[in-house]
Amino acid sequence: xxLFTNQVLAGIATGAIYACMALAVVMIYQAIDHLNFAQGEMxxxxxxxxWQLMQWGIPYWAAFxxxxxxxxxxxxxxxxxxxxxxxxxxxxxxxAGFIALFAIINSSAGLIWDFTIKQYPTPFGSxxxxxxxxxxxxxxxxxxxxVLLLLGLYFFFQYTKIGLAMRAAASVPESARxxxxxxxxxxxxxxGMASAIGAIAGMLIAPVVFLExxxxxxxxxxxxxAAVLGxxxxxxxxxxxxxxxxxxxxxxxxxxxxxxxxxxxxxxLALIISVLVVxxxxxxxxxxxxxx
Amino acid sequence: MTTLLNVKDLRAYxxxxxxxxxxxxxxxxGSLTTLLGANxxxxxxxxxxICNMVRSTGGIEFDGKPLNNRSTESIVRFGIAHVPQxxxxxxxxxxxxxxxxxxxxxxxxxxxVSDIERMYAHFPVLKQRHTQxxxxxxxxxxQMLAVARALMLRPRLMLLDEPSxxxxxxxxxxxxxxxxxxxxxxxxxxxxxxxxxxxxxxxADQAYVIETGRIVMSGNAKDIxxxxxxxxxxxxx
Numbered sequence: 003x004x005l006f007t008n009q010v011l012a013g014i015a016t017g018a019i020y021a022c023m024a025l026a027v028v029m030i031y032q033a034i035d036h037l038n039f040a041q042g043e044m045x046x047x048x049x050x051x052x053w054q055l056m057q058w059g060i061p062y063w064a065a066f067x068x069x070x071x072x073x074x075x076x077x078x079x080x081x082x083x084x085x086x087x088x089x090x091x092x093x094x095x096x097x098a099g100f101i102a103l104f105a106i107i108n109s110s111a112g113l114i115w116d117f118t119i120k121q122y123p124t125p126f127g128s129x130x131x132x133x134x135x136x137x138x139x140x141x142x143x144x145x146x147x148x149v150l151l152l153l154g155l156y157f158f159f160q161y162t163k164i165g166l167a168m169r170a171a172a173s174v175p176e177s178a179r180x181x182x183x184x185x186x187x188x189x190x191x192x193x194g195m196a197s198a199i200g201a202i203a204g205m206l207i208a209p210v211v212f213l214e215x216x217x218x219x220x221x222x223x224x225x226x227x228a229a230v231l232g233x234x235x236x237x238x239x240x241x242x243x244x245x246x247x248x249x250x251x252x253x254x255x256x257x258x259x260x261x262x263x264x265x266x267x268x269x270x271l272a273l274i275i276s277v278l279v280v281x282x283x284x285x286x287x288x289x290x291x292x293x294x
Numbered sequence: 295m296t297t298l299l300n301v302k303d304l305r306a307y308x309x310x311x312x313x314x315x316x317x318x319x320x321x322x323x324g325s326l327t328t329l330l331g332a333n334x335x336x337x338x339x340x341x342x343x344i345c346n347m348v349r350s351t352g353g354i355e356f357d358g359k360p361l362n363n364r365s366t367e368s369i370v371r372f373g374i375a376h377v378p379q380x381x382x383x384x385x386x387x388x389x390x391x392x393x394x395x396x397x398x399x400x401x402x403x404x405x406x407v408s409d410i411e412r413m414y415a416h417f418p419v420l421k422q423r424h425t426q427x428x429x430x431x432x433x434x435x436x437q438m439l440a441v442a443r444a445l446m447l448r449p450r451l452m453l454l455d456e457p458s459x460x461x462x463x464x465x466x467x468x469x470x471x472x473x474x475x476x477x478x479x480x481x482x483x484x485x486x487x488x489x490x491x492x493x494x495x496x497x498a499d500q501a502y503v504i505e506t507g508r509i510v511m512s513g514n515a516k517d518i519x520x521x522x523x524x525x526x527x528x529x530x531x
Contacts, residue, residue, distance in 0.1 A: 163398065170384055170395050177382035180345065181443070182370035182399035 008136050009252040015141035016210070016224075017248020018148035022203035023218075023225025024232065024240035025155075026196040031234050032172040033192040034085065036096045040103040041200055042222030044080070046215060047107050048073040048201030049208050050115050053122060062125045066205060070198045077197025081190045111215040122208035144206045151202060152241060155195075159237075168192060220267055224251065227270040231277050233284025242286065247273065298323040298451060298483050299344070304352035306336075306343045306507075313339040314350070315507040321451070321500070326477045326484045328494040328515065330529060331504035337487040338379055340504070341453045345369050345376050356451070371399055375444035379455040383436050385429030389420055392428050392439055396446030406446070413442040416472065434465035441469070445476065452476075454486040458493065466490070470497050491529040495519040503528045 023041060030038045038044075048069050055065035084103060088096050126143030130136075159165035171178040171188035178185050203225075204218060211217045228247045232239025247270065255266050277284060299321040306314040314336045321327045329337050343350040345366050354361045356372050370376075375396070384392050393413055397406045414421035417438045423431060428439060437457055444452050457473070458466040474497055477484050488494035495501060495515045503511035503524070511524055518524055 163394075166391060166394060167398055169387065170398075173386050174382060174384050176347075176378065177384060178395075179347075179366040180370065180376045180378060180382060181395050181447070182367045183395075184365075184367050 004136070005256065006253075009256050010249055011137045012141060013249035013252035014245055015137065015144045015248070016207070016251070017228075017245035018144050019203045019207045019221060019244075020224045020228045020247050021241045021244025022148060022151065022199050022206075023222055024228035024244045025152075025237055026200045026203070027225055027229045028232075028234055028237050028240040029192050029196040029199070031229070032237075033189045034089070034096075036093070036100065037226070037234075038196070039097075039100040039222075040107060041196065041225070042218030043104050043107040043111075043215075044073070044077065044197050045200035045204035045221075046218045047111050048076075048197070049122070049204035049213060049217070050111055050215075052201075052205050053120065053208075053213055054115070056123065062123060066125075069201055069205065073201035074194040074198040077194040078190045080197070081193035085193075086186065086190070108215050115215075117215055120213040122205075122213040124209040128209075140209060147202065147206060151199065155199075155237075164191075223267065224248070224270050227274045227277075229284075230274050231284055233287025236284065236286040239284055239286030243284070296323045297321070298325075298357060299485070300353070300355040301340075301344070302353035302355075304340065304343055304350055304354065306339050306348050306350040308339075308348065313348075313507055314343065316352070317504070317507060317509055319502050319509055319512065321483060321485055323450075324477075324481055324483055325500050326474070326486070326498045327500040327502070328498040329485065329487045329502050329504055330489075330491045330494060332528075332530070333489070334506075335504040336507040337504055338455055339507075341376065341378075341455050341485070341487055344453060345374065370447065373447065373450035374453065375447045375449035375451070376453040377440045377444045377455060377457065379459065381436050381440040383428045383431075383439060385427065387428055388425055389428050389431070389439060390424040392443050393420075393446050396443035397448075399447065405448075409446055409448070413445065416445075416476075417442055434461050434469070437461060437465075437469060438472075441472070441476075445480070445482070449482055451483045451485065454484065456487055456489060458488060458490045466493065473497065491525075492519075 026041050027038055030036070051072055052065045052069035055068055056062065080103065084099055088099050124140040124143065126139040128138045128140045131139045131142040159169060167183045168188045168191060171183050171185040175185045207221055208217065224247055228243035229240045231247060232241065232243025251266050251269060254261050254269050255263060261269065297320050301320065302318050304314050304317045305312060317336065317340060329340060331337050339348055342348045344354055344361065346361070346364060346369060347366055356374065361369055384395060390410065393410050397409065400406055419435055420439060420442060428436065431439060457469055461469065470493060473484060476482050486494060486498065495518060498515040501513065501515040501518045502509050505528065511518065511528060
């Protein structure tokens with residue numbers, strides 16, 4: 003039983019990271035109808051920036067905040083420079099853009115910080131959480147920061163004017179323009195936020211997977227699995243999907259014979275395929291209620 | 295009366311296809327003007343050109359200021375509210391959020407709150423459903439919501455594209471009654487595009503008839519309604 007609880011809690015902790023990645027992917031998907039394959043690399047680059055800041059002697063939380071700000075601006079810049087001009091281009095052109103972005107960020111990180119694996123600090127420590135052997139303080143911190151982030155985002159989208167404008171721009175762009183919303187900037191803002199959310203995920207998972215240019219590869223695939231499972235049209239679904247995938251991954255690794263650590267990743271891919279076959283809209287994918 | 299909207303030699307294009315061929319008309323402040331014409335005559339295109347949602351050349355002046363080359367979202371800030379064909383409802387959002395969106399360019403929070411109450415007084419059915427997803431409203435209710443959303447801007451000019459489309463005759467009467475009231479009491483100038491010529495002419499004070507992208511007839515709405523020849527050849531009733 004203790005093994006089970008332990009695995010579930012650990013699953014929730016990594017699931018929190020998948021939830022963040024899934025949320026970042028869904029935000030951009032809602033805004034421009036494309037999957038951002040480079041979301042993980044953007045997060046990785048942000049994490050390297052925070053590491054660099056700490057190398058220069060800036061304390062953890064200051065580096066954390068500065069990195070969020072830089073990632074936000076960077077996300078906006080990527081949208082303005084690369085994807086705004088591609089807005090009316092065919093799907094494949096956009097896909098090529100995302101792959102280019104992936105490759106550029108990945109190799110730039112390798113060039114600047116090289117490909118050796120680096121230790122990344124945790125501000126929470128890794129002692130047992132509240133004296134319990136079930137979960138470490140860092141895992142508890144991952145869950146805590148994610149929950150704060152999700153509450154903040156919920157408040158932002160539900161109760162602020164700009165959140166309302168962003169939702170409107172994503173749901174009916176033409177009507178949004180007709181009430182005076184600058185939809186183009188709302189998309190850029192979505193990119194900035196997605197980039198910052200990814201940065202949080204990267205900085206939280208780095209102590210676990212260690213810092214290197216390919217650190218987010220697996221995490222992003224789990225994030226995609228979570229987004230597909232929850233439904234690409236539902237931010238709420240993406241978050242739930244993230245936690246489910248995290249728990250599922252751990253339980254499968256523990257209890258299904260022969261899966262172990264090596265076969266965890268194919269499980270995520272199998273999950274994506276099964277969801278697409280059985281319930282293409284995902285668990286919480288929007289089915290719009292409409293009367294004609 | 296002063297001219298609020300002045301359109302001169304308007305030509306609009308969808309790709310290579312020209313939809314408007316030098317269309318000119320004007321609308322005086324406080325008036326309720328209707329643009330009539332058959333399907334494909336260019337009525338919707340005219341409204342879309344005013345809000346720069348279609349490529350066009352020619353002069354469009356609002357209150358003496360040129361609107362050409364301004365983005366759709368900045369034209370709204372002049373006080374022009376456009377209710378598009380198909381109503382443009384934010385179907386996944388609540389009725390109240392739809393109304394808030396109508397006022398999203400306004401800064402006066404207190405005024406917005408009181409205007410939402412005013413809309414609920416105009417359209418009681420919206421108050422009953424204010425927390426409901428707007429997509430679940432009936433066609434008529436959605437049209438009321440679209441008009442209310444436009445009014446939330448406190449517009450000087452409201453552009454309405456086929457408000458009667460798909461609505462039951464009684465609902466249309468109701469809606470047109472409300473439009474007349476808004477025009478008289480709130481001093482909102484209205485430009486309404488309609489296929490239901492008979493009803494539009496009853497409501498309007500000024501009318502223009504469009505055929506294949508050109509104005510072919512203009513004048514007092516009563517005169518046009520009383521002219522049997524025009525009615526038969528252009529309006530089909």
